[in-house]
Amino acid sequence: xxxxxxxxxxxxxxxxxxxxxxxxxxxxxxxxxxxxxxxxxxxxxxxxxxxxxxxxxxxxxxxxxxxxxxxxxxxxxxxxxxxxxxxxxxxxxxxxxxxxxxxxxxxxxxxxxxxxxxxxxxxxxxxxxxxxxxxxx
Amino acid sequence: xxxxxxxxxxxxxxxxxxxxxxxxxxxxxxxxxxxxxxxxxxxxxxxxxxxxxxxxxxxxxxxxxxxxxxxxxxxxxxxxxxxxxxxxxxxxxxxxxxxxxxxxxxxxxxxxxxxxxxxx
Numbered sequence: 001x002x003x004x005x006x007x008x009x010x011x012x013x014x015x016x017x018x019x020x021x022x023x024x025x026x027x028x029x030x031x032x033x034x035x036x037x038x039x040x041x042x043x044x045x046x047x048x049x050x051x052x053x054x055x056x057x058x059x060x061x062x063x064x065x066x067x068x069x070x071x072x073x074x075x076x077x078x079x080x081x082x083x084x085x086x087x088x089x090x091x092x093x094x095x096x097x098x099x100x101x102x103x104x105x106x107x108x109x110x111x112x113x114x115x116x117x118x119x120x121x122x123x124x125x126x127x128x129x130x131x132x133x134x135x136x137x
Numbered sequence: 138x139x140x141x142x143x144x145x146x147x148x149x150x151x152x153x154x155x156x157x158x159x160x161x162x163x164x165x166x167x168x169x170x171x172x173x174x175x176x177x178x179x180x181x182x183x184x185x186x187x188x189x190x191x192x193x194x195x196x197x198x199x200x201x202x203x204x205x206x207x208x209x210x211x212x213x214x215x216x217x218x219x220x221x222x223x224x225x226x227x228x229x230x231x232x233x234x235x236x237x238x239x240x241x242x243x244x245x246x247x248x249x250x251x252x253x254x255x256x257x
Contacts (some may be wrong), residue, residue, distance in 0.1 A: 005246055018256060028238075029242055033239040033243045034238040034243075036213075036244075132245075133251040133253075
């Protein structure tokens, strides 16, 4: 039985490319990776939004109304509902002048309990150092 | 010898990241390692059969077939990404598998090294 930690580092803007959406869908796929693994083995994802990537975490996205596709917001809320660790870089939201109340911090409407964490970059670096593999999106 | 997992997200034509990834896989296999390759997003087009080789565009089908022939190369394409692009199972090059994204994560689990090559 073993666990491998995979860090999904999202630095891409939302909607400009497919990258941040793919980060989320790949991270969510950790929930079913066991079908390819030995009994008891698992992958543990951590999602960290840094740089331009913090803009993925803005609330009230209207992707369904405008593009007819699910929003990045919906994916982040599902990640929180599934208890994935979601980190948002503190220095980068400050650089953009974004306040915590503008950010997706929970999945309360899904009755999820896990909350996103606004985290200093040094802490995100520690998460990266303690991960087995880094996946940059 | 080790196992290398390469995840690629760049398009077949329009960037040379897939060319680089295939060359990297070839070099690793030549050194005795095994390689898992995952293509997702626009990179799924690498797994489409019937690619025509023009001198002005990347042409990787022949090279990928050579990698499969080594027996040390496994490659899987993201099924949803392919279907979203109108590219179906019957269009897939021989040797490729089509799975969901959990295949990639499971491959990362057992990899000695993961090289994740982002998209456009």
